[in-house]
Amino acid sequence: MLYAVVDIETTGGFASGNGITEISILVHNGVEVLNVYDTLINPEQDIPTYIESLTGISNDMVIDAPVFSEVAGEIYELLHDKVFVAHNVNFDFSFIKYQLSSCGYELNCKKLCTVRLSRKLLPGYGSYSLGKLCAALNIHIHNRHRAGGDAAATAELLTLLLTADVEGVIAHTLSRASKEQVLPPNLPKSQIDRLPRVPGVYYFKDQKGTVIYVGKAKSIYQRVCSHFSGNNAGKQRQDFLKNIHTVDFEVCGTELMAFILEAAEIKRLWPKNNRALKRFEQKYALYVFEDQKGYMRLGIDKYKKQAAVLYSFNTLLEGYDLLRVLIQEHLLCEKLCFIQKNRACCTGHEEGRCSGACVGKESAAAYNVRVKYAIAHLKTMLPTFAVIGEGRTDDEQSCLLVEEGKFYGMGYISHHTDINGSEMLKSVLQPYPSDEYILNLISNHVEKFPQRKITV
Template structure:
């Protein structure tokens, strides 16, 4: 019997398409069954000419080929009928966001502004019939003894979904469906395979979150100032691009790590992406330094300094994001320590004068000047390198903790991200080394140091340097 809390009618939808995402694929078949809360009262099924070739793998799955849709109507010809049947009804489908994204996209292309409440029978089944091994339509029909014919055709799958939906309505003694349809419920925004309790467990604090696939493998790592709000933003809107469609279908669980500050969340995110290399993280993977300052000994015994492109498994003295910054640093060493320009490489080839290069005394002397003694020259190069390393700062950033009982600390040792973590606000750790050793050791990289330096410049009051083995504000 229909509950008074249920809407008047539902539109149960199933589609077949040329591919997996709305912006680059088209509908080849659509079925809409109007359900009044007790039974199906209207049915509409038609093939659709997608105006493009149907790929062989899609034909193998659905049996729909180019010949079958040649004389079928294009979507614009049926858009009015589709809009009429959907308007004012709850949009119901198995993995609803997939069907909804296609139908909405093609309706909008046909000139119809469409928006509707959604109901996912995958999520509804998970709540009403808990503990089943699989919630795919085929497996649900097998376990629940629901007849299904014309599998992977819109009409057959829609008919099976309608029977499943009717049974779920009968079994729903706890009011699951009305709760899912409440306007303030985020249930329908979540991916079909993500448990609501995973989302509900997210706190509203800074931290790092992990999206995991069916096997528990991390497929995406993100940082947030507000974990719950940031994760929710992944599931809002109806972006039809393929990456988002595949991404959402692969999310089966969420875990998280609270952090005290946004900076600590940024650093942890960076570390975890480097450690886990998740499939759907793109931007941070590309944020790598391009150039480095190198030293090496040539066959004549001279230590040479060179600016060049960074290569994997090749150690450099100092990385740089821009060639200009690397050349500027080497130029400064040449001037300060009177290094021989002929024994330095200012770029990606043999020694050349870079733009804005400051003429040194050695450079002005010309190419006829004899090379210096190797031992004396190498001593000057080593002094230059020692000077460069001594310039690299050691400092800490002290900030609030995750609660009032603790403080957070980020430690930089000689220009490298060394450690971060938390210690008790009542701790008797007074020596800098004691605090450093109580933190979690972290591998340094160029991106993390850019984050730390940017923060330190913006908030100098939180930066602590050393004087007589004690912390002092910078």
């Protein structure tokens, strides 16, 4: 088996927006290096000052070097039929695959990461960065942070790893069944092996244990692994993968519960790599307040997190439709409900449907009685029901509770639990914040599975 030990220097940290400034490829037969390829590359863009300070490669040094397209064919021939080896292999591979693809070459070869292999075969070191690990192993790096020097050190490290591999770890890593080749450099495979193939929520954490991403899944194992497939060369994905050190999870009885838990956890933890659900917010709400004359007034306004909300909506139309129902059923004043403006009295008073609160003909006390009845009626209009589904084990079933149109919470109950009373269910369920996103999830679910909805 032949290995291609690779190191590159670049203008930045992600392939789609940066270029390669130097590449070194050492062909290794498992015992020794057979061939060395090393060249500067003109990246066709400026090299940032901090990169020049780190690598010593300046714009002047690469101005007469070949651009990547001029050497792409030679690089492809060196790599395509060998095992691609690098320290943090997915970084180097993403750059080279991206550049080769832009030149019409599709690189598809097996990969080995010497970071991951070192953690397995040479455990116990404080750091597995190339510089610190080689220092601990007495591997001298000539010309650090240059492709040739780092590739030569990686080749020595590979020789050491091959010698230390008495249990066939490398062969297993290269097998089709292994996920090692695609995993982030800092995520142990043991973390993946313990993931269940059931619905739930998973948490990617960084080196300090901070949650950086929350996701939901029908199968936790398959969904987590899907994050590592493909070769997206963008900065966001590359930084994301680099920062994953552990993955935790929570099993849910159903996919619906996983969706809801994900939404709640994103709002609670605010992980930096979650974006879509962070942007979801209720837009409008129905409020009640007492004006200076003592009249209770219903009105639709923008949703305010700190205000007491009677009900919330995604659209103004939805809110006004509900408000008009309350006005019609309880003979409320359209002017006091902000439906009509710039009139001395509302049209309802002219037509006999309003007793004249808008012009002071009805007292606040009398009008407020009907407003209170309208609010009580609103609560009866808003449904209270449970959604029953599969549990995590055969001895339980999942239960979600919606009370008066708002999501109360969810949890697990016995198959013998009496679910006729909401107070009893509330005593055993875990409360969660309610929002329109969660209510829409539940509504869509019960529309698809009406037999799972039980009126409480």
